[in-house]
Amino acid sequence: MSRTDARPGWFSWLRGDNVGARLLRLTLIMLAITLILLPLADLSITTRYPWKELGRMLQGMILPDITATESPLRALLLTIAFALWGVMLGIVLGFPLALIFMRSRLVRTLCAFVRAIHELFWALLFLQVFGLSAITALAAIALPYAATFAKVYAEILTQIDRSPARTLSPGTDRLSRFVYTELPLAWQRLSGYTRYRFECALRASVLLGFVGLPTLGYYLESAFRQGRYHEGGALLWAFYLLIALLPWWAHRRLLVPWLVGTAFLLGPWPSVNPTLLWQFVSHDIWPQPLLEGDFAALPQWFGQLPDLLPAIGNTLLLGLMSTVGSLLVCLLAWPLVSRHFGNRGTRTLGRGALIVMRSTPELLLAFILLLLTGPSLLPAWIALSLHNGALIAFLAARHADEVIPGLPGIRGVNLYSHELLPRIYPGILALLFYRAEVIMRETALLGMLGVVTLGFHIDSSFEYLMFDQAVALLMVTAVINMAVDVLSRRLRPNALPERRDQPRPAPVGESV
């Protein structure tokens, strides 16, 4: 009896009921939707001489002028100070929340909400009350970071091995149990994640310059905007050096000296007027009809909001396009840094290129591209895809490096397509969907550059002091981000059924 099957047709591999076929279907559906919606996106280039401008920028990068900025060291140290103290405050707030995170739905929802609003939007909000001060900067970093720490610390703590705790005598108090059997087991991952977040905080701190706080970003923005590319190049190099030398200057042992040293740099401290603060919280940010109890007038108030649908559409479209773009960038880029391909020289070059793409804050990258193309979705799309694609490519390459090909002597395209990609693709998609939430948040943010996403209207509402409208738009943004977060968690490959003995990357620590 022979049950030999017929040769599968062209698309039969799409119909299979296994993880591989499902992931391929998911990928193709995403790709198809993106292609169908692409004509709706505004991808125009409105500047007249983009290539000439790019040439001037590159010239600025190659010949940086380090004397142009007045006090670059102060800007650099202030960037570090905001990041360091912002993260510290985030830990102080976030750690206690992590302990009750899994038990309290309220805490989880609250954290999800706070996380759904980007650091820069928080900065815009605090700016109205505390002005251009250290409080604005610290709160803008500490608040969303506390919410993130609460979530990730809680996830790490639930994943630790429980058996040491069970060997303790039942009379052991909760604190001792935690300090002796839980914290030590989680310590390495906790500190590893915190370190990664510190790097993110440095980027966020640079970005605070875009709202006017005197960090590196402030000088970067004005230099680039005014076409002083040699000065901009010098500042950009300073930032890359800061990130590249992180392992040395941000050594564990130097933490206390840095904290003490930068404490004196923090400032300026504002004089907060309690009456104005109360007025802002209790009155300014609420819709007028709601305060007066005139519910009939609410629809009219809503009618005054700027045209939301195109902005929401653009936000979602850019999010989808950038997610797919990141996937494509990652698929092309990961072999550049994998031990399986090229030689030492090409890997070093590849790593350099990817590190630059990964460490440049998306907003900055988009801002630079925007100067080349003019305000459309194009620069935002390229910036988000490059940044996130490079980030995932690094993790994918690390995953691939652990694979020992079953066929000895296999090389090149064959190695990529048969041995490596089939093994690491589920991990890549998992990372991509983890990242989708971040991409969404940044999509809204890019509106601050003039791309018509939700952030554009938030920014202009704040500018016209229409706080009620700005806060309402922030809420809309937060709700959309939370919805996307839920959706991407559903689609994430480890939510798909699979055999347990198959190792999966646990990307929690590095991609959230």
Add this chain to the structure above:
Amino acid sequence: MLETATVGPDASGVIAGFDHACLSHDDHVVFPDLTLRILQGDRIALLGRSGVGKSTLLDALRIRLGDQGAWCPQANALVPTLSAYHNIYMGRLAHFSRWQNLLNLLRPDRTCWREISALADTLGLDGLLRRQVDQLSGGQQQRVAIARALYQDRPVFIGDEPVASVDPRQGVRLLELINARHQTYVVALHQRELALAHFDRIIGLDEGRIIIDAPANELTSDDLDVLYVTD
């Protein structure tokens, strides 16, 4: 892999060998001084405790043999997210151009599909070719690994525990299949009864040396005990 000496194929029927060679694995010397000759027509069972260096020796042999050797790795070397068909096809990746290989991922080549179906039938894998490998049982995965080696269609079969996780009866069948298609083979095993019954020559390894190298009909199961004594 450190190579200090080679013996090429010659008139006396030696197809591969080591002459006072030093073999290492991950910068760690496993065989400091190894001398071994594999002759045309040898049916060799390689025995020894796990971790004794069977895989290191097979790997060195594989490199020595070049495209004369059909390599059958342990089942965990298969690509779990590809189908059984594609895993078997991988045996001949080097045969085809990279574009043919990519195209074959999308739609199996007609000739290859026919050949591999026929091969799968003889191994009891019929009806499973479209299945993703991680949906197969351990024994089925092992047979896919063997099918890949057979599909390579090369004179010398080198197997790293190809019958480790199948039941004894099936193990015998698979060994017979390998026997039918190859004159010469070197197979690492841990079932000593299978080794005594189905092989001509037995090589036993311990502590970086060959401590047994004799025709199977001159050995008994008790003679092999020395390989598994732990002290």
